[in-house]
Amino acid sequence: MNQTHRVKRIGIFGSTGSIGTQALEVIAEHPDKFSAEVLTCNGNDDLLIEQAIKYKPNIVVITDESKYLKVKDALSATDVKVFAGEKALEEVAAMDVYDLMLAAIVGYAGLKPTLKAIDSGKPVALANKETLVVAGDIVMQTAIEKRVPIIPVDSEHSAIFQCLVGEMRNPIEKVILTASGGPFLGRKPNYLVNVKREHALQHPNWTMGAKISIDSATLMNKGLEMIEAKWLFNLHPSQIEVLIHPQSIIHSMVQFEDGSVKAQLGLPDMKLPIQYAMAFPQRITNEYPRCDFRKIKSLTFEEPDIRTFKNLGLAIEALNKGGNLPCVLNAANEIAVYAFLRNRIGFLDMTDVIERVMEKIPFIAKPSLEEYFDSDGDAREYAADLIKL
Ligand code: NDP
Numbered sequence: 091m092n093q094t095h096r097v098k099r100i101g102i103f104g105s106t107g108s109i110g111t112q113a114l115e116v117i118a119e120h121p122d123k124f125s126a127e128v129l130t131c132n133g134n135d136d137l138l139i140e141q142a143i144k145y146k147p148n149i150v151v152i153t154d155e156s157k158y159l160k161v162k163d164a165l166s167a168t169d170v171k172v173f174a175g176e177k178a179l180e181e182v183a184a185m186d187v188y189d190l191m192l193a194a195i196v197g198y199a200g201l202k203p204t205l206k207a208i209d210s211g212k213p214v215a216l217a218n219k220e221t222l223v224v225a226g227d228i229v230m231q232t233a234i235e236k237r238v239p240i241i242p243v244d245s246e247h248s249a250i251f252q253c254l255v256g257e258m259r260n261p262i263e264k265v266i267l268t269a270s271g272g273p274f275l276g277r278k279p280n281y282l283v284n285v286k287r288e289h290a291l292q293h294p295n296w297t298m299g300a301k302i303s304i305d306s307a308t309l310m311n312k313g314l315e316m317i318e319a320k321w322l323f324n325l326h327p328s329q330i331e332v333l334i335h336p337q338s339i340i341h342s343m344v345q346f347e348d349g350s351v352k353a354q355l356g357l358p359d360m361k362l363p364i365q366y367a368m369a370f371p372q373r374i375t376n377e378y379p380r381c382d383f384r385k386i387k388s389l390t391f392e393e394p395d396i397r398t399f400k401n402l403g404l405a406i407e408a409l410n411k412g413g414n415l416p417c418v419l420n421a422a423n424e425i426a427v428y429a430f431l432r433n434r435i436g437f438l439d440m441t442d443v444i445e446r447v448m449e450k451i452p453f454i455a456k457p458s459l460e461e462y463f464d465s466d467g468d469a470r471e472y473a474a475d476l477i478k479l
């Protein structure tokens with residue numbers, strides 16, 4: 091952080107989403123600590139304009155260029171600079187107008203701006219897990235070279251990160267990622283075959299964007315998180331375990347070499363890990379509801395049902411094989427989820443699409459960044475062909 095600024099200037103990439111809007115609430119609660127200097131969205135011009143008027147950022151970016159003039163006009167009486175297009179996201183990510191990027195764009199679209207920020211020496215609070223799923227080796231290597239901290243926002247990884255504070259010299263035996271199990275916990279394929287988008291979007295413990303809600307229902311989200319954990323904490327796949335914990339009170343755990351286990355607990359509220367990542371290494375006060383352990387009757391744990399929730403199995407395969415396979419898995423999944431959300435394919439069809447794309451796209455053991463981009467493009471194209479999008 092630039093020493094001349096006492097207020098940390100946050101660049102929220104994806105400010106109109108679930109994470110982005112909650113981050114803005116955190117900023118509004120702590121105007122002495124944070125300001126929103128960059129706000130970006132894909133196409134939600136109305137919300138972006140509203141946010142810009144309220145938070146007075148230095149810059150806004152709208153990816154959909156057809157909406158540029160509308161945003162520009164609406165903000166013409168302000169000092170806010172308006173940019174449009176995918177390239178602008180990367181250009182702004184490299185500018186010295188903010189101290190910390192909150193990477194809250196959903197999906198592959200978040201990769202390039204996030205990588206650009208890291209390459210420009212900007213610390214990143216990372217919500218966009220797909221960035222690490224697609225090109226984790228290159229992203230982490232760049233962060234090491236540029237000495238840039240990547241602070242996780244994903245609740246599980248924030249929990250692990252918090253457990254590791256003060257433990258840097260102590261090797262990890264394993265991490266245990268907890269999973270709520272999603273809305274279809276305990277269900278079998280004969281039920282899942284008929285579920286529709288409205289039902290799949292109803293998560294029991296968290297309110298999130300559409301894509302991650304579907305990923306949570308299929309357990310793909312937990313698979314993506316295993317890959318995310320591998321890169322963030324430099325783990326071997328065998329050190330990453332998933333445990334279903336329906337109450338979502340334990341956000342994840344770390345087991346050390348002496349068998350001791352540390353966990354981070356709290357009520358499920360994304361504003362906590364968002365605030366933690368933004369304020370790190372400080373903890374700041376808030377008025378959010380506290381966890382009352384007298385009211386929590388039990389904390390339960392069970393094995394994930396990988397036979398039913400096959401997407402988790404596919405993600406584990408990608409985690410184990412590495413190379414471009416996680417990138418291919420992610421691309422196929424983004425297309426499959428998009429098609430499911432538009433009622434073009436059924437819930438279980440998503441798995442078939444991903445599996446067939448993973449079989450089809452040639453394996454590359456150590457891809458370059460260009461090869462990751464190509465693998466992503468090829469996988470999307472083949473997935474779209476299969477679905478006849
Ligand atoms: P949302 O769908 O709610 O928001 C996504 C944001 O990204 C919006 O601002 C959206 O703009 C923008 N966006 C979407 N597509 C593009 C694109 N092609 N180019 C540029 N910007 C784009 O997602 P969430 O907030 O739920 O999730 C964001 C990330 O955080 C994901 O990677 C998710 O996995 C991760 N995460 C989310 C959690 C949650 O609780 N929501 C928890 C843990 C991780 P617009 O509104 O204009 O479409």
Ligand code: MG
Nearest residue numbers: 244245246315
């Ligand atoms: Mg998570």
